[in-house]
Amino acid sequence: MAIRIATWNINIVRARADIVEQFLRDSRPDVLCLQETKVANDTFPHGMFDALGYTHRILNGQRMHHGVATISRVPLDGAWRYDWQDNGEARHIGVRLPGGVILENVYVPAGGDVADREVNPKFGQKLDFVERMTRWSAGLREPAVILGDFNVAPLDCDVWNHKALRDVVSHTQIEIDALSQLQQSHDWVDLARQFNPAPEKFFTWWSYRNTDWRLSDRGRRLDHIWCSPSVAKVATAFEAIKDARDWGKPSDHIPQIVTLDL
């Protein structure tokens, strides 16, 4: 059975009703993992998803900040939520897909402005979050997909200008090393790069502050879909919907979709 799984940092789900609907009508993924929903669970916009047939929803939201949601038109089994910062922020949901593979939807902390945990506690929290994820991942024994906004662009070709960004949070060596440790802990396969190998440039986020984001193309690849080696063997297609960066009032991130023949 083929299942298509999407991830999208939606940057406030209630502000994006029109483009979420456009995406679901056009692309029809089976499962959509959202990050930065920025809405409490009791005010989540359920109606728009029901109307499109996405009747299975697992939420981990909070008012104003962070928040993830896993939304599906196929039944999901189980739900678990990890707090890798141990500070109550809503940044993770795990579910089990039909067929048994688990799906982990994560919003890694952005990490603030300064790449120094002594002067910027948010940067330390980001590194600690990834380190705790790594400990969890090292003990994981079942086939899995882990995806979402990891807020790290690891490769030189994951940013518009490697030299210009090497001291900028999201592309510093210490973050890249932390993400590499996480990846090695389960031999996670980076599906975007399986289908679009380096050194091809590949971005998933462009700042709102570029007046012509497509022309200046100052992007970064912050959003990722990783999977266990056994799952990577049955990944048959990968799409990034770059046009979504121009839809209506857009998110600054674009959706990506993987097809798995489970």
Next chain:
DNA sequence: ATGGCTGGTAGAACCAGA
């Protein structure tokens, strides 16, 4: 040209995003 924008909240000469 790393903030030039955006949305939400509060009623800000603000905050966070990354």
